[in-house]
Amino acid sequence: MAQATKGKLNYRCPSCFMRDIDIDMFYDSHTEEYYCLRCSFRGKRGEVLKLNQQARYRYKALKLRVADFGEDNEPVSFKPHEGGAQ
Amino acid sequence: MDKVFAVNIIHRPELSPEYAEKAYGAGSGVRDESLDIFVFQQQTAHKYGLKTTIQMTYASLFSDEVVELAKHDAKKYGDEIGLSLLGLPCKQFREKYKTEDFCIWMFDKKDKEAIVDDAFSMFFDRFGFYPESTGSYFLDAYTINYIKKRYPSVKCAIATCWEEGPKAYHTCNNSWYTFMDGGPWNPWIPSVVNSHCPAASKEDDSGIVAIPHLSRDLLACFDGNGSNFGTHPQNVLRGMIYYRDKGRYEYPYLYNLIDQYRHLEKYNDGYSYNMMFVGPGWLNKRGRWEAPYSLLAQSYDDAMKYYGMLKQRGELWDMTMSEFADFYRARHEDYSTGECALWKDILYGSNKQYFWYASPYLRTCLDFNQGGAMIDLRPYAARLEQHTGIGTDNVYDASYPYLIQANYRAGYFTHYAGAGTVKSCRVSYHGKQADLCLCRTMARYEKTATGVRLICDPVTVTLDGLDIVIESVFEFEKNGEVVVTRRIVNNLGGEAVTLEEYFTGAYGTTEYQKDMTSVTLGVDDSKLEYKYMGRSITAEGRVVWANLPDVSTRIEMGGCGCVLTASEGIAFSPVYHLSLQKTISKGEIKTWLKLQKAN
Numbered sequence: 001m002a003q004a005t006k007g008k009l010n011y012r013c014p015s016c017f018m019r020d021i022d023i024d025m026f027y028d029s030h031t032e033e034y035y036c037l038r039c040s041f042r043g044k045r046g047e048v049l050k051l052n053q054q055a056r057y058r059y060k061a062l063k064l065r066v067a068d069f070g071e072d073n074e075p076v077s078f079k080p081h082e083g084g085a086q
Numbered sequence: 087m088d089k090v091f092a093v094n095i096i097h098r099p100e101l102s103p104e105y106a107e108k109a110y111g112a113g114s115g116v117r118d119e120s121l122d123i124f125v126f127q128q129q130t131a132h133k134y135g136l137k138t139t140i141q142m143t144y145a146s147l148f149s150d151e152v153v154e155l156a157k158h159d160a161k162k163y164g165d166e167i168g169l170s171l172l173g174l175p176c177k178q179f180r181e182k183y184k185t186e187d188f189c190i191w192m193f194d195k196k197d198k199e200a201i202v203d204d205a206f207s208m209f210f211d212r213f214g215f216y217p218e219s220t221g222s223y224f225l226d227a228y229t230i231n232y233i234k235k236r237y238p239s240v241k242c243a244i245a246t247c248w249e250e251g252p253k254a255y256h257t258c259n260n261s262w263y264t265f266m267d268g269g270p271w272n273p274w275i276p277s278v279v280n281s282h283c284p285a286a287s288k289e290d291d292s293g294i295v296a297i298p299h300l301s302r303d304l305l306a307c308f309d310g311n312g313s314n315f316g317t318h319p320q321n322v323l324r325g326m327i328y329y330r331d332k333g334r335y336e337y338p339y340l341y342n343l344i345d346q347y348r349h350l351e352k353y354n355d356g357y358s359y360n361m362m363f364v365g366p367g368w369l370n371k372r373g374r375w376e377a378p379y380s381l382l383a384q385s386y387d388d389a390m391k392y393y394g395m396l397k398q399r400g401e402l403w404d405m406t407m408s409e410f411a412d413f414y415r416a417r418h419e420d421y422s423t424g425e426c427a428l429w430k431d432i433l434y435g436s437n438k439q440y441f442w443y444a445s446p447y448l449r450t451c452l453d454f455n456q457g458g459a460m461i462d463l464r465p466y467a468a469r470l471e472q473h474t475g476i477g478t479d480n481v482y483d484a485s486y487p488y489l490i491q492a493n494y495r496a497g498y499f500t501h502y503a504g505a506g507t508v509k510s511c512r513v514s515y516h517g518k519q520a521d522l523c524l525c526r527t528m529a530r531y532e533k534t535a536t537g538v539r540l541i542c543d544p545v546t547v548t549l550d551g552l553d554i555v556i557e558s559v560f561e562f563e564k565n566g567e568v569v570v571t572r573r574i575v576n577n578l579g580g581e582a583v584t585l586e587e588y589f590t591g592a593y594g595t596t597e598y599q600k601d602m603t604s605v606t607l608g609v610d611d612s613k614l615e616y617k618y619m620g621r622s623i624t625a626e627g628r629v630v631w632a633n634l635p636d637v638s639t640r641i642e643m644g645g646c647g648c649v650l651t652a653s654e655g656i657a658f659s660p661v662y663h664l665s666l667q668k669t670i671s672k673g674e675i676k677t678w679l680k681l682q683k684a685n
Binding site (some may be wrong): 008009010011012017018021022023038052055056058059060061062063064065066069071072073074075076081083084086 | 145191253256257258259310311313324327329331336338339341342345346349365372374375376377378388391392428430431432433434435437453464528529530531533543636
C-alpha cells in the first residue's frame with residue numbers, strides 16, 4: 001500500500017478546526033478517505049464538506065451586512081446580504 | 087479635523103514563497119507562479135484605480151523582470167517601491183547566509199545588520215535610490231534603529247502583526263514561531279527602546295511611522311484564532327467565513343470588517359486606517375485551504391473593488407506607505423493622544439463590545455460583556471528593553487508582556503480553585519457577593535479635555551433582595567492614569583454596600599507563569615516578598631502596589647480613602663491581588679491605576 005498524500009485541495013481536519021487548529025489532512029487512496037494525524041478523525045470528502053459547513057454555526061452574522069453601527073451603546077444593526085452586492 | 091479613511095495596499099513579489107516551496111518544492115515552477123500572482127495583485131488594484139506600495143523582496147531584487155515591472159508601475163500609477171525584509175528565502179540568500187531562517191528579528195545582531203545592508207545596497211543598485219518604506223512581520227527596536235541610522239530615508243515600516251503570538255502558534259499545530267503579541271493594532275510611532283511601545287517624546291521617537299501587518303478584527307482575533315479575521319480576503323476564507331449563494335461565493339464579513347475600521351474615525355478625531363497585505367502564497371494557483379484558486383482570486387478582486395468603490399465615493403484615501411507616514415505625522419501633533427477603538431462583534435451575532443486603548447503608557451482592553459472588566463493590560467510605561475534573535479534571551483519570542491490577559495490566564499472564570507487575571511469590582515451586601523464581570527453592558531465614548539472617557543450603561547446587582555444599580559466610568563488620561571468610578575445610581579434606603587475595586591495580575595507572554603519570587607507587594611511602606619503562601623497585607627492607606635522586576639514594572643492603585651489589600655497567590659494560582667475596598671450607602675468610589683517603570 002502506497003503512502004498517503006495530500007488531497008487535491010488541502011482539506012483541514014474539521015474536528016481540529018473546531019478547536020482552532022489548522023492541520024491538513026492526508027488522503028488514503030486505499031480507503032478513499034481523509035484522516036488527521038493529530039486527532040482520530042477520518043472521513044470521506046462528502047463528510048468533510050458537511051462538517052465544514054457545520055463549523056460555521058458560530059458565525060451567526062455570516063450572511064449579514066452591517067446596516068448601521070448605531071450609537072456606541074447600541075448593538076450593531078444588520079440586514080441580509082444581497083448576493084453580489086458589497 | 088476632516089474625516090480621512092487612509093488605506094495602504096501592499097504587494098510583495100516573493101518569487102520563492104515559503105508556503106509554496108515547502109508544499110510543492112523549490113523547483114516546481116513556484117517562481118513563475120509567484121510572479122504571476124504579483125502581477126495579478128498589481129493589475130487588480132490598478133483596475134479599481136488604487137495605488138500600491140510594492141515591497142521588493144530579497145529574491146525579487148535578483149529579477150530584472152520584477153525590477154522593470156516595479157519601475158513601470160511606479161511611473162504609471164504612482165506606486166511606491168519599498169523594500170521588504172519578508173521574503174528572504176531564496177537560493178542566493180541561503181547560499182550567502184548559510185541558514186534556513188527567514189525572520190529578520192530572529193537573526194543575531196551581526197546578521198541583522200549584514201542582511202539589512204545587503205538588501206538596502208542591492209535595492210540601491212537596482213533603483214538608484216534608497217527606499218522610504220520597509221517592514222517585516224515584526225521589526226524589533228534594534229533593527230529599526232539600525233535601519234534609520236544607516237538609511238534615514240526610511241520613514242514607514244510594517245512592524246508587527248497584531249496579536250500574533252501563542253494563538254497563531256497553537257493554530258499552526260505548534261509550529262509557527264511568530265510571537266509578537268502586545269503591540270498596537272493601528273499605526274503608531276515606535277519608541278527607540280521597544281518597537282511595540284508608542285513613542286512618548288521626540289527623544290523616544292524612532293523616526294519612523296509603524297503600521298501593523300494586517301488590520302485585524304479587534305474582538306475575534308483576541309478571542310480566537312488570529313489568522314482568520316483580518317482585512318485579508320484569504321484569511322477570511324481560511325476562517326470559512328463565506329457561503330455559496332446562487333453559484334457565487336459571498337463574504338459580507340470582509341466588508342463589515344473594513345467598515346468597522348472606517349467607523350473608528352469616531353474615536354480618533356476623524357482619522358481611521360486600514361491596510362491589506364496579501365503575500366503571494368495566499369493566492370496559490372493550486373488553491374489554499376479548501377478554497378480553489380478561482381475563489382482566492384475572486385475574493386482579492388472583490389476586496390479591491392470595494393476599496394475602489396469607496397475611493398470613487400470620496401470615502402477612502404489610498405496612500406503609499408511613505409505618503410501615509412507624512413500624513414500620520416501631520417495628523418498626530420503630540421505623542422500623548424491615545425489610539426482608541428470601541429469595537430463591536432460583527433461576526434458571532436452577540437452584543438459583545440470591547441474598548442481598546444494604546445498610549446505611550448499602556449495598552450489595554452475593557453470588555454463590556456463583563457461589566458467593563460479590564461481583560462488585557464500591557465505596561466508600555468516600563469519601556470522594556472527586549473532584544474530578540476539568536477544570542478539573546480528571546481530567540482523567537484518578541485511579544486510585549488502582559489500584566490492582565492484574561493484568555494491566557496483565566497480571567498473571571500477558573501476551575502474551582504485559584505483566580506485569573508482581570509481587573510473588576512466586587513459588590514457585597516449582607517454576606518452575599520457579586521462581581522461586575524457577570525453584568526453584561528455596553529458603553530459610550532466621550533472625549534475629555536485630558537483624555538477619553540467610557541461610560542457604561544448602569545447594571546443591577548441584586549444581593550439578599552437589595553437591588554444595587556451601578557454605573558461604571560473609565561477615564562484614560564493623557565498622563566497614563568486610568569481612573570475608575572463606580573457610582574450607585576439608585577436609592578438604597580440607607581443600606582450600606584461594600585465595593586471592592588480589584589486587580590488580579592500576573593506577567594508573561596504566554597499562558598504559563600515564570601517564577602514569581604522576585605515580586606514584591608505592598609500597602610504604602612509595608613511590604614511582602616512573594617513566597618506563594620497566600621499571605622496579605624491589609625491597611626487603611628494611600629497606595630497599594632506591586633513591583634515586578636522581571637518586567638520592570640511598578641503597579642500602583644489608590645484613590646478612595648479605602649481599606650487597601652495586597653495579596654500573594656499560591657503555587658496553584660500564581661497571581662497577585664491588589665484591591666481597594668469601601669463601604670458606602672450612596673455616591674461613588676473613585677480609584678486610579680498607574681503603571682511606572684521600575685528598577
